[in-house]
Amino acid sequence: MNILQSIKMSWKSIMGSKIRSFLTMLGIIIGVSSVITLVSVGQGTTSSITKSLEGLGTNLLTVNIMGRGNTTSLSYEEAMELGNIDGVEAVSPVISGSVTAKRGTTNDTISVEGIAPSYEDVQDFHVQSGRYIVDLDIEYRMKVALIGTETATTYFGTDNPVGQTIQLNGTSFKIIGLLESKGSSMTASNDDKILIPINTAERFLQSGGVRSITVQVVSPDQISTVKADLEAALNKKFLNATNSYSIFNSQEMLDTLNSTTQLLSVALGGIAGISLLVGGIGIMNIMLVSVSERTREIGVRKAIGARKRDILLQFLVESTALSGIGGLIGVGLGYGFSALIGHFSTMTTSVSSSIVLISFGFSLFIGIVFGMIPANKAAKLRPIYALRTD
Structure with a gap:
């Protein structure tokens, strides 16, 4: 058969x-x-x-400062000095907080980040209209802001927000740029926030300094070397105190x-x-x-x-x-x-x-x-x- x-x-x-x-x-x-x-x-x-995680960049290191004793943060200048380390292309210090944003009858709590001009390239976060925050805005603590697309829709509807003002904790900020849409990350929406100059944020949010810094390395191959140099610089700052800082490597986590x-x-x-x-x-x-x-x-x-x-x-x-x-x-x-x-x-x-x-x-x-x-x-x-x- x-x-x-x-x-x-x-x-x-x-x-x-x-x-x-x-x-x-x-x-x-x-x-x-x-x-x-x-x-x-x-x-x-x-x-x-x-x-x-790859969207964060595999050549990025995130430094979180916990501090030692009375020194719980870095100044803006100290954070920017980390950019002088060999192999570092740019640094982007950030001061974060929440404020009450109001325009007309719309009133809600919104995330605010104080940033430097380097934030644009390091975080790959650009504007679709208007301009970005520049060094003069930081130097003179200008009350200007960049607004995310989701926040813009909430407070301005279909109107162009650039050139208009928004109240943050009762203080008027002029919107100078509308950010590109970045979607959501693992933790929150990247489009539902407002960016302001970092020196303005330090005083406005009553922050004692910079506690979060993103370091962009020239090449992923130099990550280990740059991380070691960062640790040496921070150990010198905090006198080798344990748990005074942490350095997050996205590639290692990946x-x-x-x-x-x-x-x-x-x-x-x-x-x-x-x-x-x-x-x-x-x-x-x-x-x-x-x-x-x-x-x-x-x-x-x-x-x-x-x-x-x-x-x-x-x-x-x-x-x-x-x-x-x-x-x-x-x-x-x-x-x-x-x-x-x-x-x-x-x-x-x-x-x-x-x-x-x-x-x-x-x-x-x-x-x-x-x-x-x-x-x-x-x-x-x-x-x-x-x-x-x-």
Whole structure:
């Protein structure tokens, strides 16, 4: 008997018991769809976080100052002096706070950042209209502001905010520029804030100095060297006090994140893969029952000349077909579930073709392995005993 005949007989057997065949495939369907869905969520989340971190720049170091004793910050001048370190292209000190912004009847709390002109290039945050903050604005503590697109919509609607004023804690600030839209980061919206000169912010927000500095390095290859030089400069400033500052390297976090999420994806896939093993056991059990039910049929086939390998092939093809069809249905459901999660939630999903092929291939492997035992049992039946079975 050739392979084509085995396929025809297996298909006839599967279609002859549709409900039982579907229930047999159910474990494979759940397993394959679970693997694809869970891994796609893991990979999509990893991709989204990685994109956010890469958007910060892999050649950036973020310095956070906690201080020592009465010295809890750096002055603006001290922060800018860090730009003299070899390998540093630019530094961008920032003073942050929240204020009550008011215009007309609109009154709400808004995030405000005091910045230097270097913020534009270091943070890659430009204006779409108007001008940026310049050194003269800082020198003379000008009450001028750059406004984010979301904030502009809230307070000015569709009007052009450039040239107009807004009240911040009761003080009038003239808007000199409308920022480009940057979307949201991992923590907050980049478009719902106002930027003002850093010296103005220090007095206006009653800040004791600069506690956050972003350092742009000439090349990612120089990150380690520049970080060591920054540590030396800050240790000198804070007399080697422990926990007086921290330096955040986005590339190190990116590498750690990738390693962690890869392990997480593997773990999720492994957990879902258990369903495939359960599905394989289900196929084996049903096929064993099928062998028992079709013992007389096997006896008749052997009596008229069917060989051991013909019987083995028939049942093996049937178990493989069950797992293969279940795998295909599982792939379709996996794609569907991933699309639904991406559409109806904030999570990002990314279906990998390699994961689809691995999960489908594993479902076929499961069908072959767990189908071997019942197929072998059927092939070993002796015709005389099989024919005597009622």
